[in-house]
Amino acid sequence: MNAYEGPAPGIEIWPAFPESCDPAVASQSIQHALDLSVHAEQLGFDWVSVSEHHYAPYMMTPNPVVFAGALTQVLKKARIALLGPLVPLVNPVRLAEELSMLDALSGGRLEVLFLRGTPNEHKTYDTKTSDTRGMTQEGIDLVLKAWTEPQPFSWEGEHYQFSKIAVWPRPLQKPHPNVYGSGNSEESVLFAAQRGMGIAFSFAPPDVVKKWVQLFHDEAKKCGWQPGPEHVIYRGIAFAGDSDDDAMAQMGAYFGQKAEEQALFQSQAMGGPPVVPLISEPYFVGGPSTLIERFQVLRDCGVGVVDMAFGVGTHEQKMASMKTFAEQVLPSVHKM
Template structure:
């Protein structure tokens, strides 16, 4: 198993009446509430937590992109990645991702990822995301164009990394006469590509066909994940004719470790509820056309069906049952993690070790205990496979949605 420390960089000190006063934690919570002095502390704490992961023994760190919200203060993950690239020497830096439709032209992503890959001497993992629904409000970008923009941006970036430039790209959204970014990525032919998904079959097919890696979007019931990864593995096997490599799959989860299960819960619970009640509301806001109505309907149904989504948790028992967070002694966490990871077949474990209002020291200690006490147990049961990852195919010949531009 490969272990990654994922950081969201949340706002830790929202006022007690925040939820009553503000309907949404995304797009519209007034930024007059942001205290820059606290911001200074947060960013430096969080950078320290990410950098500590290297000494603690993690294989990599993960960061992501969100705008205008209290859940994640990382509008530019590439800036954070730049700092990590010079402050660390060994860990992989997974940027999951850049929300491609928000970059115009998308060659910007190819350029910045390549810069980071050069500085870090090949430690970058490139995540490509459509971006959360709220980002489309925050940037006034048309959600009805999200999927087609993502598709074109992907083709531009991967074209920039695999085809000799300059070349023209003529899409519906982007018409670029000279695609030719300097620098090129350090890794040959380019960084690994990770794509998060929330169960859409179209996304799984896109990832499976290209031999990229599929990262499940978190905060769902564990059974929902199991179904999704089973579907991904099946698409790889039945449609694409290969067995998915474990490292083509990653499971992202809040994790907390203490001396005993009881102690862990007692230390953790308030931060979990802060996260759920103050940081998440509004996360699912989505503009018309952002997903196909059929997918949107499927999501609505999943959300409607009782215990699928994290916000259905009202008491700690619900959290435990759906495994919305892995919390307990090192033995308990390792045992549950191994059980779920075995079912899912994933070779990457992405842990959120700082969650909600959790203070810096506690987050550091939590990650350290995971690395020291949980990782060895997990790796004993689920050793990393020696098999190489499949060769990525950014432009499959049998792509049904192939752009005229290729």
């Protein structure tokens, strides 16, 4: 997670006032995020992810493509996952071009999760929330066609109109990088299944995941294809300790410190994204045996890819947590 490491407003405050940002701290925080990414590759993690957020300190990647471009130059083996660009906030043709560049820069290691974004994010550029579902779905269709169409073409849709589209470079991966859509609603699950895409869940309880995965499989079967576990991503906040008590104690101390810092900013406007229980009480927190059990639960739900945000603790605590996970949990996970 590319989070600001100094005192700053909490996730519930949006937009966060720019006066709270010390540019030197922000620069160091971004460098630490790159260092954590290299550390993850060295420890044997399969990919490093980056997502898009605006006007907030908890994720300083208003353009995830820029950060992903930097990752292509420091990571040599790990895949690079954009989870994801917020489709209604960008020009979909420009997005297709930039993602193709990233696939080329990375040597064909790009993964993409296309997202709609939370209601507060739609206010970034005054996008009408009521239009964002249609913009997301049409934008995805446009990106996929732009990646695969061999001849220049025009586009006349409900939300987008372009007289000429001819994307250079084309993606290195054929027909294009692995793509995923949201799995957090019935309509999104059906949309992804109908286009042969994977799905992704963020901070959802396992019983909900299991229900949507079954719907995904049922719809994909109707469309003539069979998803595998690799088509289902689960995303959650992670902190690995030597034991459950150790992990909870470290997380509690960190959150307590952050609560004291954030109390100084409570006079600022609220309006952040919904804070669901698995954000305030993360799923992947505990000692090795607990974490292995939680991975098995997700595996039984049909999840094959887990994206963990090691966003709890100081930079040193994050490095140590990742090391504990890699040494004591990852070998068992890779055997599932």
